[in-house]
Amino acid sequence: MITRIAILGYGNLGRGVEAAIKKNPDIELVAIFTRRNPDDLKIKSDAQVVSINEIEDWQNKIDVLIICGGSATDLPMQTPKYARIFNVVDSFDTHAKIPEHFKNVDESAKCANKTAIISVGWDPGMFSLNRLYASAILPDGKDYTFWGKGVSQGHSDAIRRIEGVADAKQYTIPIEEALDAVRSGSNPELSTKQKHKRECFVVLKEGANASKIEQEIKTMPNYFADYDTTVHFISQEELNKNHSGIPHGGFVLRSGETSSNTKHLIEYSLKLDSNPEFTSSVLVAYARAAHRLNKEGNNGCKTVFDIAPMYLSSKTSEELIATML
């Protein structure tokens, strides 16, 4: 079965979806919807570029719309809106607001007999799945999520807003000793700050005071103050050359007991060259699932928790049993 996809929004994530679709022969990219002037978009596929104003005309031409907007303002509006017209998948990642988003999307999707899958990616997404599986298998245990090594956009932005800073990139890095403590099975209590350190690469504007800026970064409340933070001053050339990627990743661990002194450790980790490209690849697999579920009449809003794994694969049940079980 071919799944016809359209992308809404052509930023990092939208471009990632475009790339991911090329790796999936049963998935076809038919359109990219944009709020910009379609003529201004240079894309890397032969999909049609269409103004968002014409999106309703595409109701019967696509099977799933992958919504590639941001969680702050785009998705809370877009996903419920378009779930009235299309099967949709999004990567809504504001954890605290997921229940509200779910409710809004569920209402829309059910009333239009569409299938929507929200909060798809790696966290929320694959990391959530691993937290769930591991806690169901080892109910007497404790789980730990570590992020990194990876670029945090929010922290990089916070540095860039400091006066005298021309450009900056911040990496969140798991603290190896904390990871080892978890792996030892000692079930330590660890706050986010005890699990991660922060490394900053900063380009100064001419005449800026390096030591004052370093101090300002290291004492910035919430973002850096309570963390072990390292600041490196480098040239713009060096930043462009060595820090232009958007790598990320992390670890989900659960350590638990099945009987007295019988311990087990479950560990899942990701090492990603490109955070948005990996997220996009997960979105595409769940778009396949949304299409199939809708064909089966399974409507409404779903999360990764609701989707049986086989729906993600292009292989048949028989092929999966023969090759992967």
Add this chain to the structure above:
Amino acid sequence: MITRIAILGYGNLGRGVEAAIKKNPDIELVAIFTRRNPDDLKIKSDAQVVSINEIEDWQNKIDVLIICGGSATDLPMQTPKYARIFNVVDSFDTHAKIPEHFKNVDESAKCANKTAIISVGWDPGMFSLNRLYASAILPDGKDYTFWGKGVSQGHSDAIRRIEGVADAKQYTIPIEEALDAVRSGSNPELSTKQKHKRECFVVLKEGANASKIEQEIKTMPNYFADYDTTVHFISQEELNKNHSGIPHGGFVLRSGETSSNTKHLIEYSLKLDSNPEFTSSVLVAYARAAHRLNKEGNNGCKTVFDIAPMYLSSKTSEELIATML
């Protein structure tokens, strides 16, 4: 919802299920069925011990039967047979015969409106799930399964059959360099033999010829001949003291690209103090799922691929979204 469980077979796996149920407040162990004389069974819970001859009387007293027999001869007979009376879960692990077993169990379960989940555990089971998820997300990639460090029952038995050997334990150990090569993203071609080495702890009978036995082990076809094999001769006391556990574990990795030169690594690993206790804990989580699916009228034979993750957890969908997504 309480799930009432019975166990068929009280070996390592059955005892593991008994232990796992104690960690799950929503699951109740009501009976243990045995082929032995029930009076001879010393169990560690207050379940009733019942002769297998009376199993049919329990049709309305339990929700799921966890079948804890062996894959060679027990399960091919038992699972299809009891899927006509109960919802069942088993850990059938003869990979090549899973399609046939699936078909037999499916027929039985469907004709009795029962739900059966087969091949549950960690491989097949959690490792299979990770192969599926990772390959769906990174279709342009390659996956690798490493087993160990852990005890291989079959290889230990093979050593014990050698003349002059009093007792033995064999560990399968992943080769660190092979793991590192996979993690580097170079997508190496690796046979099972290139991924694992074997370490043997052997107790000799009095007067046995150590060097002859070492030679016999190292040249044993299929089992050891092509592997890097180490043999240690130790006393029975030392074997009992340091090698009486049944630890196991392993790694599932997938390395792939989402676009030219953009690489990703997904790694899942288990480190288990007790292979049967961990397998049992997975069985219990899937027993919960079998009960729920049956309540929803979802009958027939299933594998871990067919089960949406939320069915494994005792938490509600709302709780899962709020705490784990």
